[in-house]
Amino acid sequence: MNLIEELTWRGMIHDIMPGTEEQLAKEITSGYVGFDPTADSLHIGNLVPVMLLKFLQLSGNKPIALVGGATGMIGDPSGKSAERQLLSLDDINHNLNCQKKQLEQFLDFDCGENSAEIVNNYDWFKDINLLDFIRDTGKHITVSYMMSKDSVKSRLESGMSFTEFTYQLIQGYDFLHLYENKNCKIQMGGSDQWGNIVTGTELIRRKARGEAFALTAPLIKKADGTKFGKSEGGNIWLDAEKTSPYKFYQYWLNSSDEDVEKFIKIFTLFDEATVNKLIAEHKEAPHERKLQKVLAEDVTTRVHSREDYENAVKASEILFKKGQEAVDGLKSLSANLIQDIFEGVPQASFSKADLANGIDIVSALAEKGGFLKSNGEARRELKQNSISVNKAKVTDNKVLTEEDLIGGKYILLQKGKKNNFLVTVE
Numbered sequence: 001m002n003l004i005e006e007l008t009w010r011g012m013i014h015d016i017m018p019g020t021e022e023q024l025a026k027e028i029t030s031g032y033v034g035f036d037p038t039a040d041s042l043h044i045g046n047l048v049p050v051m052l053l054k055f056l057q058l059s060g061n062k063p064i065a066l067v068g069g070a071t072g073m074i075g076d077p078s079g080k081s082a083e084r085q086l087l088s089l090d091d092i093n094h095n096l097n098c099q100k101k102q103l104e105q106f107l108d109f110d111c112g113e114n115s116a117e118i119v120n121n122y123d124w125f126k127d128i129n130l131l132d133f134i135r136d137t138g139k140h141i142t143v144s145y146m147m148s149k150d151s152v153k154s155r156l157e158s159g160m161s162f163t164e165f166t167y168q169l170i171q172g173y174d175f176l177h178l179y180e181n182k183n184c185k186i187q188m189g190g191s192d193q194w195g196n197i198v199t200g201t202e203l204i205r206r207k208a209r210g211e212a213f214a215l216t217a218p219l220i221k222k223a224d225g226t227k228f229g230k231s232e233g234g235n236i237w238l239d240a241e242k243t244s245p246y247k248f249y250q251y252w253l254n255s256s257d258e259d260v261e262k263f264i265k266i267f268t269l270f271d272e273a274t275v276n277k278l279i280a281e282h283k284e285a286p287h288e289r290k291l292q293k294v295l296a297e298d299v300t301t302r303v304h305s306r307e308d309y310e311n312a313v314k315a316s317e318i319l320f321k322k323g324q325e326a327v328d329g330l331k332s333l334s335a336n337l338i339q340d341i342f343e344g345v346p347q348a349s350f351s352k353a354d355l356a357n358g359i360d361i362v363s364a365l366a367e368k369g370g371f372l373k374s375n376g377e378a379r380r381e382l383k384q385n386s387i388s389v390n391k392a393k394v395t396d397n398k399v400l401t402e403e404d405l406i407g408g409k410y411i412l413l414q415k416g417k418k419n420n421f422l423v424t425v426e
Helices: 003-009 020-026 044-058 089-103 130-136 143-147 167-182 191-207 245-253 257-267 272-284 290-303 306-318 323-331 335-341 352-357 361-365 375-383
Strands: 030-035 062-067 117-120 184-190 213-217 347-350 387-389 410-415 419-425
Touching: 003 020, 003 044, 020 184, 020 213, 030 044, 030 167, 044 062, 044 184, 044 213, 044 257, 062 089, 062 167, 089 117, 117 167, 143 191, 167 184, 167 191, 184 191, 191 213, 245 290, 245 306, 245 335, 257 272, 257 290, 272 290, 290 306, 306 323, 306 335, 335 410, 347 352, 361 375, 361 387, 361 410, 375 387
Parallel strands: 030 062, 030 184, 062 117, 184 213, 347 419
Antiparallel strands: 387 410, 410 419
């Protein structure tokens, strides 16, 4: 695989330093990407640099993932309008350990010369004192050079601390250290990192009299103008405890036709011929959403597991099924999955003691549950055959008992096709 050709057809090159492709053709080349340890999980926005490392490795070169134990103490000003709250060393170390485990899911750490490696820049910065750093490293980069960076210029009016101002020099030193100690000659990242990355190549040129290279990918923007990787609940995380596999799957499944053609190239390992074939098939019958389904399957399986993907599909399909198949399918779901699927719908809590004595459906809908305005309304809806318990139609004779519990905790009430109510039994 020619890395530059591969990244080009995938739409993953924004800026590239002259000579980068020639360097990759010359020898097995080490390249790195830095990850910010501000959270104890990566999110899907981080998947872009992860895929850069993956394609670097598939092209026969060596990927290095740098987790920023030192730079995480400062805060990268790139793309930020205000200075962020600094984390303690314990918090950073916890976040780093969590992120390392996630990175190991994507990269091969046992494949010979181009095995992946994870490094922590705190390991070399912890022994450097301030006077040595500003004397031996700071003198090689001028203030005017640092002031010219977009990440600095955009913050001059609102204010930037000296701490954040020095960030590009710290990141530049990372590249210098990896160049001198790991023979690392390429740094990659998002396009907002270009200024920081070329500071590193400049430091290598001036201090080490060497040559290094840079490559950035464009920042992903969704067609509707909303931020990629965000939902109403915030970031889409890789950690299943923060974003469930079901919600993760749904995010990709709900991609627009315009976005999915871009995402299938960036976030999957399918070759160009396969991707073009999938796009052509999708355009023939866009209502079938084949491209979204393939994307959601591939990414969910790689980030989580095949079992998580299959459970997410099953849960999605149950919502649209009818009859006994829908009833049986709903009862087979776990309590956690039920909560994920129906997050945001009206909910009420009943006690197990209430359920042991039985709760008549009219009371569950109205007086006790508060889902409908009155007992009269509940009875009218029941007579019109529009009320379901766990997807099964019921009459006003229905009494809720422990046998109706899904996952030992939930009961789903519905009015018609679109109005869902969830009873939680504590």
